[in-house]
Amino acid sequence: MGILRKWSKEILLLAMAIVFLSPIYIIFVNSFKNRRELYENTLAPPTEFTLEFYEGAMARMDFFNAFLNSMYVTVVSVIFIVILSSMTAWMLARNANWISTVIFMTLIATMLIPFQTIMMPLMQLVTGITRSTGIPLYNSLSGLIFMNVGFNAALSVFLYHGFVKSIPISLEEAATIDGASKLGVFWRVVFPILTPITATVMILNVILIWNDFLLPSLTLIDKELRTIPLSVFYFFGEFTIEWNMAMAGLTLTIIPVVIFYMISQKYIIKGIGEGAVK
Amino acid sequence: MAKRNKIGWYLLFTVPLLIIFTIVVIIPFVIGIYYAFFQWDGISANPMEFNGLDNFFRLMDDERFLRSTWLTVLFTVLSVITVNAVGLAFALLVTSKLKLANLARTMLFMPYLIGGLILGYIWQFVFLDVFTLIGGITGLDSLFFNWLNDEDFALFALVLVFTWQMAGYVMIVYIAGLQGIPGEVVEAAKMDGASGWQRFSRITVPLLMPAFTISLFLTLSYGFKIYDVNLSLTGGGPANATELFAMNIYNEIFGYNNYGYGQAKAIVFFVIVAAITLTQVYLTKKREVEM
Numbered sequence: 257m258g259i260l261r262k263w264s265k266e267i268l269l270l271a272m273a274i275v276f277l278s279p280i281y282i283i284f285v286n287s288f289k290n291r292r293e294l295y296e297n298t299l300a301p302p303t304e305f306t307l308e309f310y311e312g313a314m315a316r317m318d319f320f321n322a323f324l325n326s327m328y329v330t331v332v333s334v335i336f337i338v339i340l341s342s343m344t345a346w347m348l349a350r351n352a353n354w355i356s357t358v359i360f361m362t363l364i365a366t367m368l369i370p371f372q373t374i375m376m377p378l379m380q381l382v383t384g385i386t387r388s389t390g391i392p393l394y395n396s397l398s399g400l401i402f403m404n405v406g407f408n409a410a411l412s413v414f415l416y417h418g419f420v421k422s423i424p425i426s427l428e429e430a431a432t433i434d435g436a437s438k439l440g441v442f443w444r445v446v447f448p449i450l451t452p453i454t455a456t457v458m459i460l461n462v463i464l465i466w467n468d469f470l471l472p473s474l475t476l477i478d479k480e481l482r483t484i485p486l487s488v489f490y491f492f493g494e495f496t497i498e499w500n501m502a503m504a505g506l507t508l509t510i511i512p513v514v515i516f517y518m519i520s521q522k523y524i525i526k527g528i529g530e531g532a533v534k
Numbered sequence: 535m536a537k538r539n540k541i542g543w544y545l546l547f548t549v550p551l552l553i554i555f556t557i558v559v560i561i562p563f564v565i566g567i568y569y570a571f572f573q574w575d576g577i578s579a580n581p582m583e584f585n586g587l588d589n590f591f592r593l594m595d596d597e598r599f600l601r602s603t604w605l606t607v608l609f610t611v612l613s614v615i616t617v618n619a620v621g622l623a624f625a626l627l628v629t630s631k632l633k634l635a636n637l638a639r640t641m642l643f644m645p646y647l648i649g650g651l652i653l654g655y656i657w658q659f660v661f662l663d664v665f666t667l668i669g670g671i672t673g674l675d676s677l678f679f680n681w682l683n684d685e686d687f688a689l690f691a692l693v694l695v696f697t698w699q700m701a702g703y704v705m706i707v708y709i710a711g712l713q714g715i716p717g718e719v720v721e722a723a724k725m726d727g728a729s730g731w732q733r734f735s736r737i738t739v740p741l742l743m744p745a746f747t748i749s750l751f752l753t754l755s756y757g758f759k760i761y762d763v764n765l766s767l768t769g770g771g772p773a774n775a776t777e778l779f780a781m782n783i784y785n786e787i788f789g790y791n792n793y794g795y796g797q798a799k800a801i802v803f804f805v806i807v808a809a810i811t812l813t814q815v816y817l818t819k820k821r822e823v824e825m
Binding site for chain 2: 262265266269270272273274276277279280282283284286295296299340341343344346348351359362363366368369370371372373374375377378381383402403405406407409410413417437438439442463466467468469470485488489492499502503505509510513514516517521524525528529
């Protein structure tokens with residue numbers, strides 16, 4: 257009785273999770289079916305296996321190019337965010353004066369500002385800067401990276417700040433007495449201790465930046481600069497939807513996410529938990 | 535000398551980030567407030583006309599905007615309830631001592647990682663094809679039909695997809711909360727003869743208050759600001775029946791080129807988002823139980 261009941265609970269839990277993920281399954285199986293089979297039986301696995309729609313979707317979405325753009329923007333943005341916000345947070349936390357408080361509070365307060373509130377003036381500003389100085393903030397991947405750093409600074413500084421305050425200052429003092437400069441103390445002593453929170457900051461920012469649509473859609477104009485969400489958006493906008501190809505396209509965009517999830521699953525769940533709780 | 539040195543290091547560490555942050559967030563926020571008092575079509579050659587508070591008065595008679603506000607409130611309220619109910623249920627399930635709990639947790643979190651835009655497209659097909667299929671098979675075609683074509687149900691479709699996206703996310707928050715409840719407290723209540731429901735309502739819920747604060751805060755602000763799923767799932771349709779706040783602002787500015795008026799909406803949007811989230815955090819913080 258006990259065993260049976262326990263097993264039925266296990267099966268129920270698994271069944272629930274499978275039903276929950278069924279939309280992804282549906283997209284996946286139908287990406288291999290031809291038009292007739294797609295509408296005959298949506299839920300069944302494909303009887304014939306064809307990669308035709310993947311080839312079509314890849315070509316139309318310019319998938320590899322979009323993938324490389326997304327990778328480049330995400331990786332470089334996250335590197336800058338980690339370096340700059342950890343340095344800032346450490347300085348703010350270790351110099352508790354009114355200036356630090358004002359800076360920190362300003363950063364926190366801006367987290368309440370929705371993107372829509374500043375998108376138009378931001379675009380005016382960056383197009384103005386690009387037009388008058390030639391600095392490529394508008395319509396360039398580096399410009400997008402610059403803006404990503406600005407937008408995600410507050411959350412990242414906040415997370416680092418909380419962590420820095422929880423670690424003892426004695427190690428840093430010992431290193432300072434040994435004659436290390438602030439830069440040396442930070443990079444050789446402090447930054448390694450920050451590793452757990454760095455993982456959290458990286459995970460949160462990777463998810464936000466990889467999936468971001470609105471900011472890139474406003475700032476990236478040239479076709480060859482498109483990131484994955486942008487190329488999916490235009491893919492669905494340009495043609496009347498051919499569902500089998502559309503589903504191949506959607507599956508393609510999910511694959512990198514699944515791989516990322518499988519590699520760093522432990523850190524993702526931990527990072528999301530910590531990022532939210534703080 | 536030492537003092538000057540210290541200031542130098544302080545600036546070196548903080549100024550690069552603060553410059554970027556100021557250009558990207560602070561300056562646009564300030565000039566955004568300025569723009570809200572003008573009438574302007576966004577073309578730099580055309581003049582900006584100062585019209586005082588007119589943009590804000592106009593908002594009060596703008597039926598499309600008021601409808602959009604109402605829809606956003608409705609959407610947010612429904613979503614906050616469903617996301618948190620489902621997320622908490624998931625958390626309770628996967629913290630039970632089942633062997634497959636970890637696998638289930640991994641699977642349930644998955645949708646959050648796929649961006650909102652792509653989720654919307656996935657569900658477009660589910661509503662279009664799978665829902666009609668289920669309706670045909672079961673005969674329940676008054677419930678299972680393409681929700682996206684129906685003015686009332688399209689909003690529920692948004693709630694459903696948003697719940698699908700966010701439930702795994704708040705589940706993680708609730709799991710952290712549940713794991714923080716000391717086992718002895720629950721055991722002691724069990725010894726004293728408390729039933730399962732009593733243990734849940736008298737011990738688990740009060741001790742989960744911090745997790746509630748966070749989850750409500752997250753779902754409220756995410757829900758109120760929803761854009762990507764809105765765009766890809768319904769595009770605001772049918773007949774603007776799902777044009778939520780963020781999309782209304784986007785369309786006003788970039789669709790109709792009413793830069794000044796759209797920016798006034800954007801400022802109102804900020805005030806509401808800020809007010810809701812601050813109030814909510816204040817209220818739930820007050821109710822948290824100190825251990």
